[in-house]
Amino acid sequence: MDMQIFRAYCSIRSFYLFRVLLLSLVALMVFTCFFVYQDKSETPSLGFWDKQMKQTQDQPVWKPEFLGEVNMHVFEDWCGGSVHQLRTNVQYPLYPHIRTTISRLAVSAGWKNYGLRIFGYLHPRYSGEYIFAIASHNNAEFWLSSDDSTKRIKLMAYLGKSGNEWAAPGEYEKFASQISQPVVLSKNTVYFFEVLYKQSEGMDHLEVAWRLNDEKSTFEVITAEYLSRYVDESNILLVENNDIPQTKASQRMSPDPVSKSAKPQADMVKADPRDFMYRIPLLNDLYLENVFPECEYYPLHIFDNETIERYDGINYVHYSSVYPNDHTRLAHEGIDKEICFYQKDETYDKGGGFGQFLKIDNRLEDEETENTNNPKWKQVFGVNASDFHAKQSDFVVNTCNRAGNIVMIKKQVMPVVEAFMSQLNKADTTRDLVLKRVLNVEKKTDDAVGSRYLLELELENTQGDLILLSKYFYALKDKNKKKNLELPTLCSPKGFYWNPDTIVHVILAVKNQGRWVMHFIKEMEKVYKATGDKNFNIILIDYNSTDIDVEKELKNANVPSYQFLRLGGAFGRSPGLQAGIDLVKDDNSILFLCDLHLHFPVTILDSLRKHCVQGKMVFAPVVMRLECGATVQAPTGFWETMGYGLIGIYKSDIVKIRGMNIKEFTDKWGGEDWELLDRILLNKLEVERLNIRNFFHFFHSKHGMWNNE
Structure with a gap:
């Protein structure tokens, strides 16, 4: 009985298996016929959808509704006409100003100084050999993959590399590079592609065309029926970039000059020992105990009057001098921009240009003078050495915003360094330290008082350990002592020192600047990664941004700590910064009233600590404002000598100045920095002012900014 039941069960099971197989075969035939019909109707193949379901996670899943258009990212207000310059944009490729789509590969926005990145999939109508062509004003590139993968993309055609090349609309044969070599495409395969375009001035246009590789075909712009999107970006925030493809075409320059392998062109961004001082352990204060006599603190260049004219404070700020040359002078920009630096020289100012510095030797041999084949080839001249840097002053720095810091010469500095070493080693032979390098010396002088120095020296102890001295000293003026060759006597100013452990709060107010907020966070992560400095805190005040979840991005950031506050109403820089100030409860911490669009040196935290002295001095670092198209690696522009929007100040001091x-700057800005400076000076605080190496303000689009709403 059991055997009969088993046989019956097997028969029934076989019957059902047969039916399942039969139905599957019929379904497969219908499915195949459907796509054969689709191919015959000359519409794009949808077999790609099945393949996309198996894609790795680094490419989003494709959907049929993506057909008919491709993704386009716009990077606005960026100068230059070359694709290379587009790649140098600090926002490229992850933070476009606009994300949109287009239905054909032909764009003319009627705009200037912008870049485009267009990407998606091509769906060929026929199988065969295709030739692609590109035309644009200015430069453009067309990249194509051998299939749907973003990893196998190759440059097929391009127009220009320098930014000066261009072609008329539809002019595909002006340059040989505009037309690709034949490439075999299959109608059953889809192909990832990418187009990059950089426009400067003039009538903008970009078009990509294709044709079959036969005599009868002509180039036609690629239109909607052969295109599909790479990703749906219709419902995402501008700062969400997980699905933005990273390809060989989209590779960009590194924003950090320290990590750049190629040698930079400008001396200002070349490696300098100052850039790495934070790696050297600080000298223990016990080494200096009872070595340098304490002297009273004498403020240098404080404002003497009880009242001040509105916005007049900028005329009472004095710069410090530095040694050795920190190359903050923008000497790489050419004589036409840098001539103001020389025009302040007395000899040059008399007229006659540089020729008057030459002392021509007119004693030429008679026979050579008479020989018309050699007019003055043997002419020689004499010249005196001239150190234009040593002739600088506050006036030069302020009136020539490419001059950089005032640079001291060696003979001005070494007597002070020798005085330090002499006093130190005379105090106790067991403390013997050897001077290895003079890393940095800063000097501020008041004729009535004397000079104050920040000495930063690399020393070596008897065990061979390197130690950093970074301390303020006075060399006070002795009115009863005649000038002689003796070394100056250094003393330690009472209460005038910097604390390497002081917490620094970086305060920023933002609204709908998500791309730049992401950049700012990455800059802070860079500083933390390089220095390991845990004693800083980010304070972001957000006026209800709709393009970014600021708090979420801060939570995900690799920084020691942060505070976040959301405010309503219209954006106001002053109220926003004040809200951040109010969040700080520790009067003994430093506040850095900051801004977006900045590239920070990794030394920024210690720079703030060194130049902020509680109750005595605030720091107004000078940032270099980059011109349109300039980069961190190739910086051109000017020092923002008139700007005081970046201020480092102790919490107790900003409370003191209210x-x-x-009230006056509720929802507007422009002048709030000068007004704050006036009150800083009225409260008898010194203002330290220096140009900071590798501290840049990026050129950026004004579209969407708060004052343009």
Whole structure:
């Protein structure tokens, strides 16, 4: 009985298996016929959809509704006409200003100074050999993959590399590079592609065309029926970039000059020992105990009057001098821009240009003078050495915003360094330290008082350990002592020192600047990664941004700590900064009233600590404002000598001066920095002013900014 039941079960099971196989075969035939019909109707193949379901996670899943258009990213207000310059944009490729789509590969926005990145999939109508062509004003590139993968992309055609090349609309044969070699495409395969375009001035246009490789075909712009999107970006924030493809075509320059392998052109961004001082352990204060006599603190260049004219404070700020040359002078920009640096020289200012510095030797041999084949080839001249840097002053720095810091010469500095070493080693032979390098010396002088120095020296102890001295000293003026060759006597100013452990709060107010907020966070992560400095905190005040979840991005950031506050209403820089100031409860910490669009040196935290002295001095670092198209690696522009929007100040001191002026600058800005400076000076605080190496303000689009709403 059991055997009969088993046989019956097997028969029934076989019957059902047969039916399942039969139905599967019929379904497969219908499915195949459907796509054969689709191919015959000359519409794009949808077999790609099945393949996309198996894609790795680094490419989003394709959907049929992506057909008919491709993704386009716009990078606005960026100068230059070359694709290379597009790649140098600090926002490229992850933070476009606009994300949109287009239905054909032909764009003319009627705009200037922008870049485009267009990407998606091609769906060929026929199988065969295709030739591609590109035309644009200015430069453009067309890249194509051998299939749907973003990893196998190759450059097929391009127009220009320098930014000066261009072609008329539809002019595909002006340059040989505009037309590709034949490439075999299959109608059953889809192909990832990418187009890059950089426009400067003139009538903008970009078009990509294709044709079959036969005599009868002509180039036609690629239109909607052969295109599909790479990803749906219709419902995402501008700062969400997980699905933006990273390809060989989209590779960009590194924003950090320290990690750049190629040698930079400008001396200012070349490696300098100052850039790495934070790696050297600081000298223990016990080494200096009872070595240098304490002297009273004498403020240098404080404002003497009880009242001040509105915005007049900028005329009472004095720069410090530095040694050795920090190359903050923008000497790489050419004589036409840098001539102001020389025009302040007395000899040059008399007229006659540089020729008057030459002392021509007119004693030429008679026979050579008479020989018309050699007019003056043997002419020689004499010249005196001239150190234009040593002739600089505050006036030069302020009136020539490419001059950089005032640079001291060696003979001005070494007597002070020798005085330090002499006093130190005379105090106790067991403390013997050897001077290895003079890393940095800063000097500020008041004729009535004397000079104050920040000495930063690399020393070596008897065990061979390197130690960093970074301390302020006075060399006070002795009115009863005649000038002689003796070394100056250094003393330690009472209460005038910097604390390497002081917490620095970087305060920023933002609204709908998500791309730049992401950049700012990455800059802070860079500083933390390089220095390991845990004693800083980010304070972001957000005026209800709709393009980014600021708090979420801060939570995900690799920084020691942060504070976040959301405000409503119209954006106001002063009220926003004041809200951040109010969040800080520790009067003994430093506040850095900051801005977006900045590239920070990794030394920024210690720079703030060294130049902020509680109750005595605030720091107004000078940032270099990059011109349109300039980069961190090739910086051109000018020092923002008139700007005081970046201020480092102790919390107790900003409370003393009554904080930001939120009554006059409620929802506007421009002048709030000068007004704050006036009150800093009225409260008898010194203002330290220096140009900071590798501290840049990026050129950026003004579209969407708060004052343009």
